[in-house]
Amino acid sequence: MIGYGIFGFELASLPRDLREDLFLSLASPGWGRRGSAAATIAARLTFENLARSFDGNEALRGVSLDIEPAETVCLLGPSGCGKTTLLRIAAGIERPDTGRVLFNHQEVVGPKTFTPPEKRGVGLMFQDFALFPHLTIIKNVMFGLKNLDSKDAERVALATLERVGLARYAEDYPHILSGGQQQRVALARAIAPRPSIILMDEPFSGLDPRLRDRIREETLAILREMRATSVIVTHQAEEAMRMGDRIAVMRDGKIVQIDTSEEIYNNPSSLFVARIFDEMNEIPCVVKNNEVDTVFGRFPANDLKEGQEAVFGARFLGLAVSKEGTGRAGQVLGRVIDRKFLGGSALLEMAVEQLDLPLKIRLKENSAPNVGDEAYVFVDTDRPLVLAKDD
Ligand code: ATP
Numbered sequence: 292m293i294g295y296g297i298f299g300f301e302l303a304s305l306p307r308d309l310r311e312d313l314f315l316s317l318a319s320p321g322w323g324r325r326g327s328a329a330a331t332i333a334a335r336l337t338f339e340n341l342a343r344s345f346d347g348n349e350a351l352r353g354v355s356l357d358i359e360p361a362e363t364v365c366l367l368g369p370s371g372c373g374k375t376t377l378l379r380i381a382a383g384i385e386r387p388d389t390g391r392v393l394f395n396h397q398e399v400v401g402p403k404t405f406t407p408p409e410k411r412g413v414g415l416m417f418q419d420f421a422l423f424p425h426l427t428i429i430k431n432v433m434f435g436l437k438n439l440d441s442k443d444a445e446r447v448a449l450a451t452l453e454r455v456g457l458a459r460y461a462e463d464y465p466h467i468l469s470g471g472q473q474q475r476v477a478l479a480r481a482i483a484p485r486p487s488i489i490l491m492d493e494p495f496s497g498l499d500p501r502l503r504d505r506i507r508e509e510t511l512a513i514l515r516e517m518r519a520t521s522v523i524v525t526h527q528a529e530e531a532m533r534m535g536d537r538i539a540v541m542r543d544g545k546i547v548q549i550d551t552s553e554e555i556y557n558n559p560s561s562l563f564v565a566r567i568f569d570e571m572n573e574i575p576c577v578v579k580n581n582e583v584d585t586v587f588g589r590f591p592a593n594d595l596k597e598g599q600e601a602v603f604g605a606r607f608l609g610l611a612v613s614k615e616g617t618g619r620a621g622q623v624l625g626r627v628i629d630r631k632f633l634g635g636s637a638l639l640e641m642a643v644e645q646l647d648l649p650l651k652i653r654l655k656e657n658s659a660p661n662v663g664d665e666a667y668v669f670v671d672t673d674r675p676l677v678l679a680k681d682d
Contacts, residue, residue, distance in 0.1 A: 335394070485517065607638065
C-alpha cells in the first residue's frame with residue numbers, strides 16, 4: 292500500500308466508493324486496465340495559521356486553508372507572496388515557524404510533529420525538480436516507486452508512461468524529449484505512486500502557450516481521474532481559472548480571497564484581486580451618499596465609507612461603443628486614437644472628454660471603429676466594480 296500509511300484510517304470506516312477505489316488500487320497496483328489513471332484515496336489537506344520568516348522577512352503570515360478531498364486549489368499571486376513557501380511546507384521540504392499542516396485531520400507538521408517528506412505520500416511537480424538526465428525515462432518514473440519490487444515498479448511506471456502517451460520512450464534518456472514531453476514524464480513521476488495529494492509549483496511555466504494549454508488539459512484530466520487533492524501554484528489568472536475548483540489569491544504572505552473563479556471575478560474583495568484577474572481601466576472617484584459619480588454616471592459604492600477614495604473599474608471587455616448616441620445617460624463621446632488587431636478581437640484606445648487617460652476597450656474585430664472615428668462609450672456589464680483605492 293503506497294502512501295496511505297500516514298493517514299491511519301480503518302478500511303471499514305470509509306464510504307463505499309472510496310473502499311472500491313482502494314480495492315482497485317490494491318488489486319491492480321499501478322494503473323487501470325483501460326489506460327486510465329487508477330483512482331486514489333483523496334485526502335483533506337488543512338493549513339492552520341502557518342507563519343514562516345526568512346531573516347525577518349515574513350514569507351507567510353498566518354495562512355489557513357482547508358482543501359476538500361479531491362479538490363483542486365490554485366494558489367495565485369505575484370512573485371514573492373509566499374506561494375512556493377506554502378507548498379514546500381505542505382511537502383515537508385520547509386518547516387513553518389508556527390502553525391500546523393494536517394492530512395485527513397492528522398498532523399504532519401505542528402509544534403511537536405514533523406513527518407518527513409518521504410513519509411507524507413505526496414506527489415511533487417516543482418519547477419526545479421527536473422528529470423534526472425543520467426536515468427532512462429522509465430527509471431525516472433520508477434524513482435518514486437521504491438516501495439515496490441523492481442518488477443512491479445517497472446510495470447507501474449510503464450503503465451503511467453502509457454497514460455501520458457510516452458511509453459515508447461521508456462528506455463530513452465530525457466534529453467531526446469521536447470519540453471512538453473519532459474513535463475509529461477515529470478507528471479508521470481509525480482503521479483506513479485498514486486499519491487493522495489499532489490503539489491505543483493508552476494508546472495507549465497516552461498512551455499510555449501499552445502503546448503501549455505494541451506498539457507494543462509491533460510494534467511487536469513489525469514488529476515480528476517485519480518481524484519487526487521491538488522494544489523497548483525501559478526502566476527496566471529487564466530490558468531488558475533481553468534484548473535482550480537477554487538482559487539486562493541495571495542498577497543504579502545496572506546490569503547486575501549478564496550473562492551470559485553466566477554465568484555472572485557465577479558466580486559473581487561479588493562482592487563488588488565480585481566487587477567490580478569483581468570485588465571481594466573481604473574477611474575478614480577470618491578464616495579458620496581453611498582455612490583460614486585463617474586463619466587459613465589453614478590454607481591453604488593457598496594460598503595465603502597462616505598468620503599472614501601475609490602476606483603471605478605471598467606474591464607476592457609466591460610465597455611462597449613455605439614456610433615450613434617442613444618441620448619441615454621451614461622454614454623460618453625470619445626475618439627479612437629489606437630486600434631490593435633488581436634485576431635478575432637480589436638483592442639481600442641479611446642480618448643474621452645473628462646478623463647486624463649485613454650480608455651482601453653476590447654471589441655469584436657468586425658464591429659470595432661477605426662482610428663479617428665468618433666463613438667459613444669458606455670458600460671456594458673451588470674456588475675460594475677467599485678473598489679477602495681489601493682495604496
Ligand atoms: P514566485 O512566484 O516568484 O516563485 P512565491 O510567491 O512562490 O514567488 P516564495 O518563493 O514563497 O514566493 O517567497 C516568499 C518570500 O520568502 C520571498 O520574499 C522570498 O525571497 C523569501 N524566501 C523564500 N524562501 C527563502 C529562503 N530559503 N531563504 C530566504 N528567503 C526566502
